[in-house]
Amino acid sequence: MRIIRFLDESNAAVLAALTDQGKVFPLPYADFLELVRSAQQQGSTPLALVQRDIAGTSPLPSNLEQLRMIVPLEAPEVWAAGVTYEKSKEARNYEATDGKLDAVTFYDKVYDAERPEIFFKSTAARTMGPNDELYLRGDSNWQIPEPELGLVLDAEGSILGYTIGNDMSCRDIEGENPLYLPQAKVWKGSCSIGPAIRLAEAVEDPYRFQLACKIYRNNEQVVEGSATTGQLKRRFDELVSYLTRDNEIFDGTVLLTGTCIVPPNDFTLEDGDRVEIEIDNIGVLSNPVRRQRVG
Known part of the structure; x- marks a missing residue:
């Protein structure tokens, strides 16, 4: 499982999961570190939390090549x-x-x-x-x-x-x-x-x-x-x-x-x-x- 960020049509940054099959699923977190903190707070791991978040949801119709990719995290x-x-x-x-x-x-x-x-x-x-x-x-x-x-x-x-x-x-x-x-x-x-x-x-x-x-x-x-x-x-x-x-x-x-x-x-x-x-x-x-x- 990979984590990416891209800009949507309004130029807002979106965090998403990218599966090994190339499917993109938006995630409900502002950034990668919020995902990590949420997993820690729930006694989980980032991978397990992402798998739970995307279970039963549909991927974006756009493929990876169509997305405006940005840095996956803003490293301090x-x-x-x-x-x-x-x-x-x-x-x-x-x-x-x-x-x-x-x-x-x-x-x-x-x-x-x-x-x-x-x-x-x-x-x-x-x-x-x-x-x-x-x-x-x-x-x-x-x-x-x-x-x-x-x-x-x-x-x-x-x-x-x-x-x-x-x-x-x-x-x-x-x-x-x-x-x-x-x-x-x-x-x-x-x-x-x-x-x-x-x-x-x-x-x-x-x-x-x-x-x-x-x-x-x-x-x-x-x-x-x-x-x-x-x-x-x-x-x-x-x-x-x-x-x-x-x-x-x-x-x-x-x-x-x-x-x-x-x-x-x-x-x-x-x-x-x-x-x-x-x-x-x-x-x-x-x-x-x-x-x-x-x-």
Whole structure:
């Protein structure tokens, strides 16, 4: 079972359940967190509550493609973990050493260290949803998407569900100096999540998610890659434990868990590209990429 949000004919946000058969059922809650709180108050789980709510009701006549999808929740904060896959370590090393892959860097050290890399990525106001435009940073010449599985957390760090995230990244800025990481990761329109939240109870094994990323330019596919969360170096509970260590998080916080899909080193996003990230049993997060217009 997945949870989505869309805009109705009056531009009001509607929370809905999306079944694995593609049927959409509106839900009587203002947002995802109200659903979670209602389940807790009733001594139930979100999945059981949704199943009860939609039992005996009819789905919308519209299919998913006809809906104006928006972010499945307005995450107060989005955090991200880095160098959690070997492929990510190799890519970061390439950036930092001008292609000298035999050099040992701090990325090798953090990959093998007890403490993972965790950084702040986005706020609700900065986070885009399905089909929203993402932007290229004006002072970078080497930018890529980073397809990632996102953990939707409550204030205690429990995993409520799973979503898709695009952690846009400037490889040249990060490679120039690791202290530039915030600028390499955070700018207007540099993060998207969606299109759905897969409820945690509906996931048998979160280390079996299949990820795929396709990038289109002039309606032609120019990049394609795939991975699985089974390739992760670190466990989700480990990442969450460090995020919440001496740190306050909020209901609805999203933690992106790192990427294992990296475009070729000679590739950079261009104005007009479209990025599609798919995770099985969650959906496809699609975003056009634009260069910001000045003046």
